[in-house]
Amino acid sequence: xxxxxxxxxxxxxxxRNALRAATAVAVVVGGIMAMSAPAPSTAxxxxxxxxxxxGLNTLVSSDGVPGALASVMGRDGRTRTYTAGVGDLATxxxxxxxxxxxxxxxxxxxxxxxxxxLVAEGKIGLDASVxxxxxxxxxxxxxxxxxxxxxxxxxxxxxxxNYTKYLSDxxxxxxxxxxxxxxxxxxxxxxxxxxxxxxxxxxxxxxxIVQKVTGRPLAEEMDRRVIKPLGLRHTYFPAxxxxxxxxxxxxxxxxxxxxxxxxxxxxxxxxxxWAAGQLVSTNADLNRFFSELLSGRLxxxxxxDQMRTTIPAGYPFAAGARYGLGLVSTPLSCDSVxxxxxxxxxxxxxxxxxxxDGRAVNVAVTMQPGQAxxxxxxxxxxxxxxx
Numbered sequence: 172x173x174x175x176x177x178x179x180x181x182x183x184x185x186x187r188n189a190l191r192a193a194t195a196v197a198v199v200v201g202g203i204m205a206m207s208a209p210a211p212s213t214a215x216x217x218x219x220x221x222x223x224x225x226g227l228n229t230l231v232s233s234d235g236v237p238g239a240l241a242s243v244m245g246r247d248g249r250t251r252t253y254t255a256g257v258g259d260l261a262t263x264x265x266x267x268x269x270x271x272x273x274x275x276x277x278x279x280x281x282x283x284x285x286x287x288x289l290v291a292e293g294k295i296g297l298d299a300s301v302x303x304x305x306x307x308x309x310x311x312x313x314x315x316x317x318x319x320x321x322x323x324x325x326x327x328x329x330x331x332x333n334y335t336k337y338l339s340d341x342x343x344x345x346x347x348x349x350x351x352x353x354x355x356x357x358x359x360x361x362x363x364x365x366x367x368x369x370x371x372x373x374x375x376x377x378x379x380i381v382q383k384v385t386g387r388p389l390a391e392e393m394d395r396r397v398i399k400p401l402g403l404r405h406t407y408f409p410a411x412x413x414x415x416x417x418x419x420x421x422x423x424x425x426x427x428x429x430x431x432x433x434x435x436x437x438x439x440x441x442x443x444x445w446a447a448g449q450l451v452s453t454n455a456d457l458n459r460f461f462s463e464l465l466s467g468r469l470x471x472x473x474x475x476d477q478m479r480t481t482i483p484a485g486y487p488f489a490a491g492a493r494y495g496l497g498l499v500s501t502p503l504s505c506d507s508v509x510x511x512x513x514x515x516x517x518x519x520x521x522x523x524x525x526x527x528d529g530r531a532v533n534v535a536v537t538m539q540p541g542q543a544x545x546x547x548x549x550x551x552x553x554x555x556x557x558x
Contacts, residue, residue, distance in 0.1 A: 222558070226551035227255035227534075234544035236536045237433060238266040238421040242454035243555045244462070244531040250455060258421035258537070260433060267419040269453045271405055272535045273441060274521050275514025277457060278450040279374050283325050283497025284464065285381050285392050287474040290321075294384050297322045297477060304380045308351075312358035319363045321380065324373040325496035326482065328364050331372040332357040338443055344412055345442045350375055367482055367494065371447035374497075378446025389446055401463050406452040414438045416451055423518020424538040433538065436518040448516055457523060458531035461511050464498075465525050479510070487515075489549055499524075505557035515539050522548045530556050 227239040238256035245251075254266040289295040301309055301324065302317040309316030314331065323329040334354035354372045361368070378389045385392050390408035398406050405418060415438050425436035441449045452460075467475055481493035481500055488494070491502040500508045501524065511524020511533075520540055523533030532555040534548050 221253075222554050223251075223532075223551055224253050224255070226547060226554065227253055230536060230540075230544055230547055230551075231256035234540060234547060236538060236540055236544055237424050238537040239534070240266050240268070240270060240272075240421065240454060240536075241532065241534040241551065241555070242269060242458055244455075244458045244529075246529045248529075250458070252455070256537075260422070260424070261435075266421045266537075269405070269455050271416050271418045271420040271451050271453055272519045272521065272537070273416070273423065273448075273514075273516045274450050274452045274457065275444070275448045275516035275519065277452070277512045277514040277521060278444070278446065278448045280464070280497045280512045281393055281397055281450060281460070282374050282377055282381070282389070282446045283478065284469050285389070285396055286321065286325060286377050287470050287478060287496065288396055289381065289384055290477075291471050291474050295321055295380065297325075301376060301380065304383050305376070308379070309355070309376070311355040313362075314355060314359045321377070322477075322496065323363055324377045324380075326367070327369050327373055327484075327494060328367050328482075329370070329373050329376075330359045330361040330363050330365060330368075331370060331376070332360055333370045334372050334375065335443070342439055344440050345445075347375055347379055347445050350443060350445065351379070367484060369484075369487060371444070374447040375445060381446075393450075397460070397469065401459060401468070403452065403456040403460060406450060406456045406460070408450055409441055411442065412440065414440050421537045425517055426538060429541060439517065441516070444516060448514060454521075454523070454533040454535055457521070457533045458525070461523075461525045462529065462531050465510055465527070503557050504553050507557075509552070509556050520545070520548070522552050524552070524556075526556055532556055 223241055223243060227241060230236040230239045236256060237260055238258050241253040243251045252268045254268055256266060258264045258266040286295060290297055298320050300317050301319045305316060309319060319329045332354045334350045337353045381389050381392055393408055422435055422437045424433040426433050463469060478496045478498050481495040484492045484494040488499060489501050493500045498510055499512050500510055502508055507526060509524040509526050513522045519535060519537060521533060521535045525531040532552050534551050
């Protein structure tokens with residue numbers, strides 16, 4: 172199976188070393204987890220054997236994940252919440268049932284929604300060039316913003332170099348333009364439209380277009396256009412310099428290699444992820460967001476149809492996945508698909524989405540897991556949506 176849904180928004184090896192150096196205590200997972208049984212489900216009611224809970228328990232017991240949590244919403248709107256493992260390896264505290272986590276590349280869908288709302292308002296053209304809104308900004312070796320369209324940014328077919336490959340080991344606040352400058356120092360990966368390749372720079376530029384067109388920060392536009400209208404009370408875009416997670420949350424961990432100590436990686440500045448991955452949310456909020464998006468509440472039909480027009484996707488998505496405009500369709504074992512995105516960022520991994528008939532699930536774990544755990548997360552999503 173291919174790599175997970177959601178780009179690995181993570182640093183280079185040097186940045187990871189700096190993160191470890193900045194962390195006061197490194198915790199070995201074995202000793203604490205042997206003392207802590209998986210936390211009980213906080214599910215509302217379900218008489219049948221619960222394979223979702225079993226899957227989370229296995230993520231902890233067999234795959235070495237410190238904590239796991241999930242939210243499953245049925246067609247009737249009823250939600251069940253699950254947890255397993257511990258939320259803090261140092262204290263053994265339980266995983267909060269609907270705790271906040273860093274959601275990584277799920278942020279891209281929020282950014283794409285804002286762009287498409289502006290398309291609906293006639294302020295942005297999907298097939299207009301980036302140069303129309305940011306004249307002269309995208310210039311470099313085989314890079315010309317006049318040849319790259321807004322659609323290609325949202326679809327990952329622009330060919331821009333990925334700035335995350337070139338981040339230094341500084342754990343600090345980054346301005347979006349500073350991140351773009353890192354990308355523009357390098358040659359284009361391919362000609363615009365030549366192929367599909369997942370790339371955080373695309374959404375960095377999309378966020379800059381939003382700011383230029385609206386005259387307001389991306390965070391404010393995302394809040395007033397998406398987060399507040401949907402009542403996503405536990406979702407927010409961290410402020411400049413904000414390194415903590417505001418509400419109840421399981422701690423996130425980093426592991427340098429299999430078997431290495433787990434290091435607390437909860438607090439750090441996420442500004443380097445910006446429009447591509449900076450948001451904090453919960454499983455339940457993500458279920459609501461993707462459900463309301465698919466129902467047509469956030470976008471007119473014309474723009475939602477564009478968002479759901481897909482092309483084949485490769486790494487880092489599951490086999491058979493297709494990418495639209497910030498939205499991914501992934502095949503299910505029950506001859507259907509689900510729509511979502513997923514995300515991976517230092518300390519956390521999230522998977523999930525919604526089906527056409529209104530089922531929704533999101534699963535989060537408190538580290539960037541190995542391949543076996545990623546596949547297990549995909550299996551939990553499949554089970555929850557197909558049962």
